[in-house]
Amino acid sequence: MSDFLAQHSLLFSSVVKAAILILMALTALAYLTWFERKVVAHIQSRWGPYRAGPHGLLQPLADGVKFITKEDPMPLGVDKFVFLLAPFLALSLALTALGLIPFGPQTITLFGRATPLGITDLNLGLLFLFALTSLGVYGVALAGWASNSKYPLLGGLRSSAQMVSYELSLTLSIVGVLLMAGSFSLRDIINAQQGWQLHFLPRWNIFAGPLPQLLGFFCYFTSAIAETNRAPFDLAEAEQELVGGFHTEYSSMKFAMFFMAEYGNMITVSCLATILFFGGWLSPFPGMGGWAWTRFIPAVVFLIAGISLIIDGIRYTTIYGRIVLPILGLVLCGVGALVAMPFASSYAQGPFWFLTKVLIFLFIYVWVRGTLPRLRYDQLMGLGWKVLLPVSLANVVLTSLALLVAHR
Amino acid sequence: MFLLEHLWIIPALPLLGAALNGIFLRRQSHAVINTVALGTTALAFASAVELFREFSALATASVPWVKSFFPWIWAGDFRADYALQVDQLTMVMVLVVTGVGFLIHIYSTGYMEHDGGYGRFFCYMNLFMFFMLTLVLAANYVLLFVGWEGVGLCSYLLVGFWFLKKSATDAGNKAFWVNRVGDFGFLLAMFMLFRNFGSLDFTRVLPAAASAPADPAGHFGTFTWIALALMAGACGKSAQIPLYVWLPDAMEGPTPVSALIHAATMVTAGVYVVARSHIIFLHSPIAMAVVGVIGCVTALFAATIALVQTDIKKVLAYSTISQLGYMFLACGAGAFSAGIFHLMTHAFFKALLFLAAGSVIHAMGGEQDMRKMGGLRKKIPWTYWTMLIATLAIAGVPGFSGFFSKDAILSATFLSPYGGKVLWAIGAFTVLLTAFYMFRLIFLTFFGKAEYDEHQVHVHESPKSMLVPLVILAVLSVIGGWQAAPALWGGENHFDHYLAPVFADAASSAEPSTPAMNAHTIEQQLTLVAFILATLGFFIAWWLCIKNPKLRDSLANTFSAPYRLLVGKYYVDQLYAGAIVRPLVWSSNYVLWHAIDEGLIDGTVNGVAHLTSETGGQVRRVESGNTRSYASWIVLGAVVFTSLLLWLAVR
Amino acid sequence: MIVTILFFALALIAISGAVSLILQRHPIHSALSLIVVMVAIAGLYLLLGAQFIAAVQIIVYGGAIMVLFVFVIMLLNAGAEERTNFSRMAAYVGLPLAVVLAAGMAWWASTGSQSLPTLSGEVTQTHALAMMLFQEYAFPFELTSILVLIAILGALTLAKRESGQE
């Protein structure tokens, strides 16, 4: 048995890692909806969800149950095949993209085979990531077309044109980073950002290298928001204009799939931003010398979070809260303690910093949505073609010039 | 040495005159045209004299004097320069051409006084002078051929000078076409010469030919063929049997033209060519025999026709043919110098005869029929006397130029290995005929009672401009032969000695086998016979024309058949028309034009066009407007191409 | 082993996609079939070790060109293909010829290219490809940029003329 496993360790390890990743991703997606609703609510000085479970923590669960149990009507005169294909396509592409992301520097051993954190590690990973995102447009477009209804059709048209346009600037904006790293492999790109300058500033692409990629990052993140059809570029599903955009006709699980695909894309894009511009899993502090203590930051954070949760749970109004929250806090404290252990901490560093940065970007996503008004469609296109594209091109030119000068 | 260095000046002068008259001065007054035409011709004559002086001063080593001015045709190893050559033969020809030509120019100013195309006429005349001088001065056969064709062209232009007369243009065409036949022979001769000697320069061909072995008697070798081809050309140009038919018709042209071209210069070009390439002839007994026979037969033949002609110019035309026959007879006998000598004297007296005849015609107001003349002796004495002198000369009366030249020819014929007694006999008989028809002309024209109507025709003597040349030519006709007086007449044959260097090898081969003293006695006897025959001819003419003219008609009636044959000129023209011209026209019309040109060529062209349009009309259906059928065609092409590639790959 | 399985699987996907491209009566379905074919071909590129070309295949063909097709189909709201008069030329000449063409080329490929080696492990380096593209073929590369520019202008002109008429 075991030798069989060892023989096909590549296959089995991939399968196992994929399963784990998908579980984590789905959970994360579910709670990302909760996170977004909470943040937007507080931005708009509301409470947000708080009925289902303490602080509405069970809201995603309730939503899931609702989606699954809801009736699933098939509108009249739709192209059934495409109508069903669209959401699957969207979600599967989003999840596949996640599979290309490396979460940590170390390799773990499965079935006697050392495999990286993350499903695969292609040396053209970035390229394939963009290949997948470029396919992502079909989900929206086909959904809009298959619904055999005018609002979805318009939404599909808008989103397809928008995504194709913004893909250009999205791709061009990271060329600077590629020039600096000299590789398409995400791992290489991260490793190329190791080191320090001025003894405290990590050499991340965003503010280091021959030319700090501030322009690149600006273009990248803007294009990314547009690429994921998020506000303020969510004209594909602009409620005020086209009822629900491309998913007007969808309901229940298929609708949920679109949502999960959207959040999955958000996560992918945030991961990319982290990797390309913010040093991926690299800690913002030098690990050695006077900075050695920083390796305990994860543990400390978990402990603080756990303790605050326990306190909050004790003071909570409902009985569930008083029971659930302290347990959750205790779990967090335990995790913190575990992370503090020497054998675990080295494994914990990379993923911790990585996820932290990703979380920050997700918060920015939500923050932007809650803050900025939606653009008009012509403004959207104008921004894409007349501002972002030239700027990212200029960024490419400047970066290459800077590299030339630096390598003299 | 100036002219020897710049030989080109001599032909260039008439050319200049022709250009000026032809291009700029067509509409100018007669005075201007005269100045240009006569000036250039006179200058040409003067320069010819100067050339003679310089040439005589030249060392014998540098004769012939060849001067090449610029390369003309270079093709592979063929090379023909524009090169001019001077030797004794050329000298004689140049002097004759320029001198006689100048005189005839002077005459023409009077004769053409009232003609519309005055400038055109002199343009043509000068052009003819240019070509004739090119012909005689040429240093190679190619340049000679240029002159040859050029004089043919001028002859055509001048014969057809009055181009409103159909007969004139027809005569011009006839002259041109008949000459073409001869020119073909000339071309063949040139080709063979180049093939055998690798060059066409006289100075290279003739010595090579001289050194080459001669064809044995009765054997058709290279030299025979070349000589015969040359002879064909000469026959065409010099109006010998069988190509003589154009010359009588050429009398349609103005009389000065007849005098200059068809008596003095052009028609003698054939003789000149034969004399120039005499070595080639000498190397081929057959060719010599042929030349002799042709000359002799032509002389007799033309003379017989001349007996009964009534048109004064026609008589002179046939007499010219007959005299040319004499020249060829001399050449055939190997006495080339004698031939050239007769050429010169004939140029004098025959030109004189024509000019005098022109004067008569002028006096008669354009009448040419002798039967409508008569008794003009008192009215136009100058013309009468000059013409009488010319007649005595041509009849061979002792002391006159014709006597010496004809005498030399006959004796040479008698003594020559090629000729023989038969030819001599015929030639001698021709002397009788010559005397007869010439005196017949004189008697009919100047004696007897006037056959014309005094009230219509006001006979008047010609102007000075016409008489002066007559007188000069008369003088020349008398004294022209003296410098060639044979030894037995107490003279010294300067002319023969002068031409000796040219015909050196001819002399050696044509030297009479009999010893000199013996030859002298034979010569005296021959001369005596010839003189007796001439006087006999004179008396017959006197008898038939003055004593009792009735006898003429009775004779004509008794011998009606031969008489009509002679009047009909042996019907040679009709023969040619039936045998050659009509079939040629028929085949050109039906075979070449209708069958080949219209049927074959046009048919092919139109057929191709028709085929194309038809194919287009069919292929047009492919344009179905259906994209997918177009695509099918593309696929078809792809399949064909791919299968071809696969086949190549597999093979 | 696994490479063989992958090859045949991808080949099957590609061929079936192509067939459905031909047979589907609705342009959208044809477009989707074509996308499938392209993805399969990208996978074949990966088998052949041409990773860069595979990625470009998906990005450009799948992500741009086919999106354009789908976009146009949606824009024109093209319905299912109607049955109209049939091109005899295409039917009786084109089809056999096309079959002959395919069969002939396939036959030639199977016989004539036996000498070709089998797929072995080594992988083309994207780096070498980039070097060749930007050093040897720099000029053609720039020309392609000009070509694309001209294509953009052409598309704009066509569209603009239309809007100008209305």
Place this chain on the structure above:
Amino acid sequence: MVPISYFIVLSAVLFGLGVIGFLFRRNIITMFMSIELMLNAVNLAFVAFSRAFSQLQGQIFVFFVIVVAAAEAAVGLAIVILIARNRQTLNVERVNLLKL
């Protein structure tokens, strides 16, 4: 292992299918897509040969082919839109003004 000739055969088959599609579809866009299919088949052959002879020129060529295909798609689709707007149809059987 897989002989590279298999790839060539596959590309030939795909090409033929493209030709057939081009011949038998009436919809301009579908014909267009058949052309794209042919291009892809050719590209596959290119890459296969470049692998067989281990020379990268084949891939370079494929790169250029893709660029050309992109340009062609842009212009071609613009033309298709024009046709559709002018003739109110995408059926080539109805776009047959150029005929006898």
